[in-house]
Amino acid sequence: MTGNQIRAARSLLGLSQAQVAESAGISVPTVKRAEGSGAINASADAVAAIRAALETAGVEFIAENGGGAGVRLRK
Numbered sequence: 001m002t003g004n005q006i007r008a009a010r011s012l013l014g015l016s017q018a019q020v021a022e023s024a025g026i027s028v029p030t031v032k033r034a035e036g037s038g039a040i041n042a043s044a045d046a047v048a049a050i051r052a053a054l055e056t057a058g059v060e061f062i063a064e065n066g067g068g069a070g071v072r073l074r075k
Helices: 003-013 017-024 028-035 044-057
Strands: 059-062 070-073
Touching (some): 003 044, 003 070, 017 044
16 A cells, blocks of 8 residues: 555545544544655554555555556445
């Protein structure tokens, strides 16, 4: 998972960084660090919490499979 995917998932869901942080049980600065450009600058536990919160809210993360990593709304 990349910072761009986190940002895109949050955007698709119409959630703020604060809302994701609250759902994930982490701080807003941690969400900001995870969304930063380049490598994710947050702990593995924080990234897992963000991912779980976003997936629970209705997105799917798409792995790199030749077409590029991405995110989409779950049906």
